[in-house]
Amino acid sequence: MEALSIRNLTKTYANGTEALKGINFSVQAGDFYALLGPNGAGKTTAIGIITSLVNKTGGDVEIFGHNIDKELEAAKTCIGLVPQEINMNLWEKVHNVLLNQAGYYGLGRKLALERAEKYLRELRLWDKRNDSARSLSGGMKRRLMIARALVHEPKLLILDEPTAGVDIEIRRSMWAFLREINAAGTTIILTTHYLEEAESLCRHVAIIDEGTIIEDARMSDVLRKLQREVFILNLAEPLESAPDLEGFESVLVDERELEVDRGPDVTLNDLFAQLNARGIEIVSLRNKANRLEELFMKLVESKQEEAREADVV
């Protein structure tokens, strides 16, 4: 079943800005889906329309089969939103932030209290329940927004850059939590600027640029499109110059660090075989750049190139 289906969605703002130019994509129930794009690409507008915070200009949006034009109440019940900006009453107590949200979704007081406790505990905020939201740290506020989005146990959770400005430890604990709720059946759509985050968490990815979807596929298929990959090798012994490796381009960054560009038709086994033959011992290796980041830049740049060419014509 489709958790989300978007057809020919358009949005033109009052100032004439065309934020979405007829985008189409769908998210299967249970999926962990990344929606990526540079700033101003249209991600937040798309999420705004899905969650009824922005009026669409045209097109159709269905959430678990409920069209937002015809069954808005049912559609909204399915969604939990963690927005990009902090949007809670910072004067409110942490506990009340969740209880109010539960009430807005029609949960009775008893159930609301149970759910609030459950999610505040899961997101390690239970000890802070009587503090005002403004007294929380940035990471805690983000976690509170996740707890708030989950209090009515939505089938579709949308997270708009949920880990922006959050330190790595909290980010990783949030990832673990999101994996857990996804495994339990919640469909998740994630927008993020941390492409490593999308690569690590998501099974599908759509890339949006200038209001158009320029890529929409399984994460593994998208990554496979990368023909080249650059690795940094840490060497056990210093080298004076970069070795000549067939099928690879290599550059000596410093005497103990070798940068190797893997070509399209070779494998890492070939690389290690050649290095072994030359007696070069490798201590460790890492990717030079995040693979998804590289692909993302490639796609966005080629789109911009096309646009420039069209302008010249």
Next chain:
Amino acid sequence: MNLALNLVAMKTIVRKEVVRVLRIWVQTIVPPAITMTLYFIIFGNLIGRRIGTMDGFDYMQYIAPGLIMMSVITNSYGNVVSSFFGAKFGRHIEEMLVSPMSNASIIIGHVAGGVLRGVLVGLLVTVIALFFTRLEVTHPIITITIVLLSSTVFALAGFINAVFAKKFDDISIVPTFVLTPLTYLGGVFYSISLLPEFWQKVSLANPILYMVNAFRYGILGTSDISIGVAYGILIVFVLVLFTACLQMLNRGVGIRE
């Protein structure tokens, strides 16, 4: 529309509003109490003694219902405009907008919160008034219904103000330049029979005149206007303003891009 869901959602907004009013009681409850005490001392006690009677009542007694009504309507208006605009400004209005509750529930919940604050402050001012004068409620049903209708009208007006407001200045313009003059010219301190005929007719265009006089009728049994007309005007205002609020929310005016 899921009625049970919307009832819970409305109750949640009302509870939130009551918690807010009580949390900031120094801003919400104390100022009107102090202001009205000063009105009673200065206008009622000091100046009122020299004025004598009005419509057969001593001046303090005559102005008490108007002052109570004035506090009810300004607080109903003020509560909704500040709370709803605050929610817009802090963006926590989005908590309500993404939820499945209907726009009507959002309006009713906020208006009920405004009415509750208006009534709470009205009761406090009534208690203060009893230190200065004797008040007996002649027509209890009229008194209660007029208070509820009037505070509803102003809570709805406050909601509209909040919807259009873009900055904090915008929520003080209407109370300062519209609400306060209309209240002072709405027969709180005088009977319009004291005015020249032309100004009496002009006064009839002021909706607050009907609220103050209908409430005074409920308490003292005297009024410058027909009570039936007052009810008619209030009911029409409630319906028109509620419809306007609903239309604005449905279209997303001031709250959706």
